[in-house]
Amino acid sequence: MLFKAVLIVQVPGKDRADAEARIKERLGGWGYLTATLDPSVQQPPDVAGTADIKLPLPRYVNGR
Amino acid sequence: MAADPRITNAVASTLCDALVDQLDSGTIKIYDGTIPATADTALGAQVLLATLTFNATAFGAAANGVATANAITADASADNTGTATWARIATSGATTIMDVTVGTSGEDINLNSVSIQAGANVAITAMTVTMPKT
Numbered sequence: 001m002l003f004k005a006v007l008i009v010q011v012p013g014k015d016r017a018d019a020e021a022r023i024k025e026r027l028g029g030w031g032y033l034t035a036t037l038d039p040s041v042q043q044p045p046d047v048a049g050t051a052d053i054k055l056p057l058p059r060y061v062n063g064r
Numbered sequence: 065m066a067a068d069p070r071i072t073n074a075v076a077s078t079l080c081d082a083l084v085d086q087l088d089s090g091t092i093k094i095y096d097g098t099i100p101a102t103a104d105t106a107l108g109a110q111v112l113l114a115t116l117t118f119n120a121t122a123f124g125a126a127a128n129g130v131a132t133a134n135a136i137t138a139d140a141s142a143d144n145t146g147t148a149t150w151a152r153i154a155t156s157g158a159t160t161i162m163d164v165t166v167g168t169s170g171e172d173i174n175l176n177s178v179s180i181q182a183g184a185n186v187a188i189t190a191m192t193v194t195m196p197k198t
Contacts, residue, residue: 043183043184044142044181044182044183044184045177045181045184046184046185046186046187047114047142047148047175047176047177047179047180047184047185047186047187048138048175048176048185048186048187048188048189049173049174049175049176049187049188049189050173050174050188050189050190050191051092051133051164051172051173051174051188051190051191051192052172052174052191052192052194053162053164053172053173053191053192053193053194054172054194054196055079055080055083055162055193055194055195055196056196057069057071057195057196057197057198
């Protein structure tokens with residue numbers, strides 16, 4: 001008998017094709033596997049950075 | 065001789081502390097669009113992309129006019145998708161302290177990418193504020 005299973009997994013990937021390939025690689029032994037990603041749950045890329053703020057120093061005193 | 069005031073290290077630190085001490089539990093709100101003409105200018109059509117939060121003690125005491133921020137809480141889920149161009153830094157009570165530019169290099173805040181997608185984690189891992197002495 002064959003049973004159909006729906007798995008919800010989160011996998012890292014450079015893009016959709018890469019993520020699908022990773023799923024198939026891990027679960028390929030099960031056979032008959034169709035990997036389909038749900039774009040709505042795709043995690044957007046992180047954004048990170050630093051700040052170095054130089055304050056303005058008024059250069060004119062007493063109207064000069 | 066042209067006007068050219070110079071302040072001491074101690075005065076620079078005092079001035080710097082006076083500013084950053086207002087940022088305890090304050091926010092950094094990152095927007096798209098055009099930076100307002102002045103920090104007193106109200107927001108226009110700019111879209112809020114992400115909000116980061118300063119520590120309850122936002123900065124350590126300034127040294128030689130330079131204050132370094134304590135850990136800043138990242139926005140774990142950006143509000144909207146857009147291109148980050150500037151940020152408004154405010155007190156915990158939402159009083160604007162200053163506006164700063166955002167880019168990938170040479171700006172006040174430099175991110176690895178200015179393209180922010182809704183739901184993304186947005187972090188600033190280090191921040192300094194400097195009061196120039198000359």
